[in-house]
Amino acid sequence: MSLDFDSFVLAASTAELGEEPRAREHADCIEFRMDFAGDPLTALASYTGELPLIVTNRADWEGGEATDENRLDDLARAAEFNSVGAVDIELAALESDAGEEAAAHARDHGTSVIASAHDFEGAPDPDEMRETLERATEHGNIGKLAITAGTPSDVLALLSTTDELASDGNRVATMAMGEVGRHSRAVAPIYGSRIGYAPVDPANATAPGQYDLATLRELVEQLR
Numbered sequence: 001m002s003l004d005f006d007s008f009v010l011a012a013s014t015a016e017l018g019e020e021p022r023a024r025e026h027a028d029c030i031e032f033r034m035d036f037a038g039d040p041l042t043a044l045a046s047y048t049g050e051l052p053l054i055v056t057n058r059a060d061w062e063g064g065e066a067t068d069e070n071r072l073d074d075l076a077r078a079a080e081f082n083s084v085g086a087v088d089i090e091l092a093a094l095e096s097d098a099g100e101e102a103a104a105h106a107r108d109h110g111t112s113v114i115a116s117a118h119d120f121e122g123a124p125d126p127d128e129m130r131e132t133l134e135r136a137t138e139h140g141n142i143g144k145l146a147i148t149a150g151t152p153s154d155v156l157a158l159l160s161t162t163d164e165l166a167s168d169g170n171r172v173a174t175m176a177m178g179e180v181g182r183h184s185r186a187v188a189p190i191y192g193s194r195i196g197y198a199p200v201d202p203a204n205a206t207a208p209g210q211y212d213l214a215t216l217r218e219l220v221e222q223l224r
């Protein structure tokens with residue numbers, strides 16, 4: 001099954017695939033955070049849920065918990081499962097041979113690649129945001145940029161970049177993390193962002209400033 005991000009997709013993030021039934025009402029897919037899960041490949045092998053999966057095995061140097069050298073191999077193996085529609089790989093990894101090989105392996109199995117970049121410290125200047133997101137769209141079927149907004153102007157710059165790239169026909173996903181940027185999660189889809197993330201269990205948010213799943217679905221539906 002492939003996720004092509006032709007239109008907006010709401011991903012419910014979790015490290016527990018058993019939570020999938022709780023997400024069905026509001027989500028289009030599950031983001032399985034392999035880096036937070038105990039034995040992710042075994043969990044994937046026994047997944048019988050209805051929603052397709054995005055698999056993420058976020059490196060510790062990009063805000064996740066994966067530290068082991070098998071991180072990319074595990075992602076590549078995860079991409080082989082029919083239930084997996086997309087694999088999330090950091091742009092910095094995709095710019096290395098190992099990352100590019102994992103992406104090629106995923107594509108060989110009909111699985112899309114999300115090329116992602118995160119700034120947990122702040123907001124890059126607008127030129128750098130555009131340049132990073134552009135590079136991400138070159139490496140992935142969709143490019144994703146998550147920044148941390150310090151001011152509403154940072155959010156405007158992100159939305160403007162989103163609009164620019166999406167209007168040029170690129171597939172992009174953007175969000176501003178943290179409280180200041182929270183509203184970006186609701187409005188970025190209007191400017192062309194194709195993925196939104198919300199935790200299945202609000203107690204287990206996977207990034208600062210996330211809305212709960214039902215709220216984000218409602219906001220996106222009301223605003224579009």
Ligand SMILES: O=C1C[C@@](O)(C(=O)O)C[C@@H](O)[C@@H]1O
Nearest residue numbers: 013056146175177197206207
């Ligand atoms: O890259 C992203 C986006 C995200 O960081 C967010 O801000 O919602 C949440 C992560 O789980 C996901 O992998």
